[in-house]
Amino acid sequence: MLSRLSLLLSVIGMMLAQSANAGLNVFACEPEWASLAEALGGDQVRVTSATTARQDPHHIEARPSLIAKLRRADLLICSGAELEVGWLPMLQRKAGNRQVLTGQRGYFEAAMLVDRLDVPEVLDRSMGDLHASGNPHVHLDPHRLLTIAMALSERLIELDPENGALYEQRRNDFNQRWQNSIEAWEQSAAPLKGLRVVVHHMDWSYLFDWLQMVNAGALEPKPGLPASASNLTSLKQEMEQNPAAAILYTHYQSPKAAKRFSQLSGIEVVELPYTVGGAAEVTDLFSLYDVTLKRLLKLVQ
Amino acid sequence: MSTRLLQSAAVVAAILSTAAEAAGDSSFNPEISLILDGRYGSFDNDSDYELPGFMLGGEAGRGEEGFHLGHSELVLSANVDNLFYGKMTAAIAEHDGETEVELEEAYIETLGLGHGITAKAGRFFSGLGYLNQQHPHAWDFTDAPLIYRGLFGDQLLDDGVHLSWVAPTPMFVKVGAEITRGERFPAAGASNDGVGASTFFAKVGGDLGESQAWQLGISHWRAEVEGRTSGGHHHHEDEEGGHETPTYSGDSDVTGIDFVWKWAPHGNATERNLKIQGEYFIRNEDGDVVMDDESDAPESTTYDGEQKGGYLQAVYQFMPRWRVGLRYDWLDSDNKGSDEEVLAEAGLDNEGHTPQRFTLMGDYSHSEYSRVRLQFARDESYEDKDNIITLQYIVSLGSHGAHQF
Numbered sequence: 001m002l003s004r005l006s007l008l009l010s011v012i013g014m015m016l017a018q019s020a021n022a023g024l025n026v027f028a029c030e031p032e033w034a035s036l037a038e039a040l041g042g043d044q045v046r047v048t049s050a051t052t053a054r055q056d057p058h059h060i061e062a063r064p065s066l067i068a069k070l071r072r073a074d075l076l077i078c079s080g081a082e083l084e085v086g087w088l089p090m091l092q093r094k095a096g097n098r099q100v101l102t103g104q105r106g107y108f109e110a111a112m113l114v115d116r117l118d119v120p121e122v123l124d125r126s127m128g129d130l131h132a133s134g135n136p137h138v139h140l141d142p143h144r145l146l147t148i149a150m151a152l153s154e155r156l157i158e159l160d161p162e163n164g165a166l167y168e169q170r171r172n173d174f175n176q177r178w179q180n181s182i183e184a185w186e187q188s189a190a191p192l193k194g195l196r197v198v199v200h201h202m203d204w205s206y207l208f209d210w211l212q213m214v215n216a217g218a219l220e221p222k223p224g225l226p227a228s229a230s231n232l233t234s235l236k237q238e239m240e241q242n243p244a245a246a247i248l249y250t251h252y253q254s255p256k257a258a259k260r261f262s263q264l265s266g267i268e269v270v271e272l273p274y275t276v277g278g279a280a281e282v283t284d285l286f287s288l289y290d291v292t293l294k295r296l297l298k299l300v301q
Numbered sequence: 302m303s304t305r306l307l308q309s310a311a312v313v314a315a316i317l318s319t320a321a322e323a324a325g326d327s328s329f330n331p332e333i334s335l336i337l338d339g340r341y342g343s344f345d346n347d348s349d350y351e352l353p354g355f356m357l358g359g360e361a362g363r364g365e366e367g368f369h370l371g372h373s374e375l376v377l378s379a380n381v382d383n384l385f386y387g388k389m390t391a392a393i394a395e396h397d398g399e400t401e402v403e404l405e406e407a408y409i410e411t412l413g414l415g416h417g418i419t420a421k422a423g424r425f426f427s428g429l430g431y432l433n434q435q436h437p438h439a440w441d442f443t444d445a446p447l448i449y450r451g452l453f454g455d456q457l458l459d460d461g462v463h464l465s466w467v468a469p470t471p472m473f474v475k476v477g478a479e480i481t482r483g484e485r486f487p488a489a490g491a492s493n494d495g496v497g498a499s500t501f502f503a504k505v506g507g508d509l510g511e512s513q514a515w516q517l518g519i520s521h522w523r524a525e526v527e528g529r530t531s532g533g534h535h536h537h538e539d540e541e542g543g544h545e546t547p548t549y550s551g552d553s554d555v556t557g558i559d560f561v562w563k564w565a566p567h568g569n570a571t572e573r574n575l576k577i578q579g580e581y582f583i584r585n586e587d588g589d590v591v592m593d594d595e596s597d598a599p600e601s602t603t604y605d606g607e608q609k610g611g612y613l614q615a616v617y618q619f620m621p622r623w624r625v626g627l628r629y630d631w632l633d634s635d636n637k638g639s640d641e642e643v644l645a646e647a648g649l650d651n652e653g654h655t656p657q658r659f660t661l662m663g664d665y666s667h668s669e670y671s672r673v674r675l676q677f678a679r680d681e682s683y684e685d686k687d688n689i690i691t692l693q694y695i696v697s698l699g700s701h702g703a704h705q706f
Binding site: 051052054055056059060061062063064065067068071072085086087088089090092093094095096097098099101102103224225226252254 | 386
C-alpha cells in the first residue's frame, strides 16, 4: 500500500516537474503558427498544433485531448479573426487555464496584428460563413507573416525572459532568412502577375494580393457552403467568357468538387499545400512558399 | 411609451452596429442566438403514454401528433468580465395549449480561476452523463433516450453550484461535483433546506491517432426526495372517479457510465465522420409512495425500487450535409413495496414489460445553422407498441456558439 502510494506520488512529482521545466508550452491552433513558434522558439518551446494540414481549421471540435493540451499551455497562438470561433472559445472555457484567455499575455491572435482583406460591408448569413474581421488566412502573405513573427518573438521574450537572448538571436536569424527569401520569391513569381485561378474556398486572398493574381471564382457558392452543381454550371459559363488557368484546392478540402469542375471546364486542377504539412516536402514555412510558388509557376511555363 | 420604444430601438441599433464593427469573440456582446424547432409527428395509436416501472415527470412524453413546435430557445451569453462568463437560455414551449417560458439555464461560470478549476453557479444542466449537458437542438435524434426520459424527465436540470477540475496531465482527466437545490424533478422537494441533491462525475478522454477521439465518464447523483409527484402525465382515477397523484418521498441515487467515440478520416469531419455513443444508468430508491387524493387517509406503500437502462447509438455522416443514425434503447425495473396494488397504481409495476425502442433517423444540414430530420421509431416502451414518424427542422439564428465534444 505504502509503496503504491509512493509510486503515485512520484508519478505526480514527475508530472509537476515536467510542467515546471524552463521554456514554454505552446498551443498553436494551426500548423503554420506551430511552425513559426518552433522557428522562433527552438528548443525553448514545446509546441503542439490543434489541427493538421488535413483538417479544416474552421471546423474542429473542442475534444478532450485539446482541452488537456490547452490546460498546460503557457501560450496560445491562433489565426483569430473568428477563424476558430466554432471551437476555441469552448476550449478556453473548458481548459480552466487563466494564462491563455483572450486578452491575456498568453493569448496571441496573429491575424489581428495585420491589415485584413475581404472585410464584409454587410454581415448576413445568407451570404455564407463570413468573418466580421475579414479574411483570417493571413499566413500566405510573407510580409504580413514577418510582422506577425516579430510580434510573436516579442511575446516569447516577455513570457520567458530568462531565455530572452536566445529568442532574440533566433528572431534575427529568421528575419534575415525570411527577407532574403521574400526577395527570391518575388523575383521568381513575377510571371504569376495577373494569373486567373478558380479557388475552392477564399483561403488564398493574401497570396493573390501579394502576387497580384486574380481570383476568378470559387467552387463554394458562398463561403463555408459545399460546392453545388448549379454553382459549378454558372461558374463554367463564366469561364467560357473569361477562362482561368487553374482550379486551386488544398488538403483539407475534398478534391471531388475541383475534379468535377475540371471535367466540366477542362481547366487543370492544382493542389497547393496551404500550410505546413500540406505536402510531403513542406516541413516549414520556407518550404511552404517554395512549393506553393513552384506549383503555380508550372502553370505559366 | 413610444419614446421608450424609440430609446430601446436606438439601443438595439447601437448594439447591432457596434457588433458589426467589432471583432472577435466579443463581436456580439452579448452573443444572441435563437433556435427554432418545428415538428410533425405521426403515431399509430392514441393511448396515454406511460413507461411501465417508472414515475414520469419533467418533460417526459412521446411528443405530440401532427404539426407542432418543439422548444424554441433564446440564448444570450457573453464574457461578463475577465473573471466570469454568463449564459441564459429561455425555452419557449407550448404545454397543454398554453405558451410557457421556461428558464432552462441561467448561470455564471468562472473563466479566470486557473489551475484547471472552473466553478459555475445558477441554473444549469448537470454534468452527469454525456448527453445531459447538450441542448435538445444538439441531439442527434428528435427525442431523449428512454433512460433520460424515465429517470430525469428528459434532462437533469437544477439550481446550485458546480465545481470541476481538469488535471495537468497529457491525458484528459476531469473530475467535478455539484450541489443543487433538488426542487425540480426528479429530486423534488428541496429537502435539506434547499441543498437536497448532489452529483459527482469523472471523465477521461483523448485521441487514438489522428482519426479517433474518445471520452469515458462515470457519474453519480443522489438526493433526498420530498414529495415527488408524477406530474401531470400519470394521474390515476380511483373507483369514485377522483384524481390520485402518486407522491414519492425517500432516498434516490443514480449511478451511470457513459462513453463516446468519434472517428473522422485524418480528423477531418467535414466530409465523413462516425460517432458512437452509449450510456447506462441504474437508480435505486428507498422510501414511501403515497397516493395523494387530498383526503386525510390516502393509500400508501413502502417502495424499494431499482430502475436501469441505457442506449447505444451510432450516427454516420456519409457525405457532406447528410447523416444517418441508429439508436437502440432499453429499460428494466424491479420495484417492490408493501402494497403491490398501490405500487401498480403509481405506475411502478412494470407489468412484466421491459420497454425498448429502435430509432432510425436521417438528416440533412444545408449549413451548420440549419437541419431537417426525418425519424422513425419502433416504440415498445409501453404495452401498446407504436410506430412514430417525426419530421423536424432545427435552425439557429444569430451567433451560435460551439457545441461540446
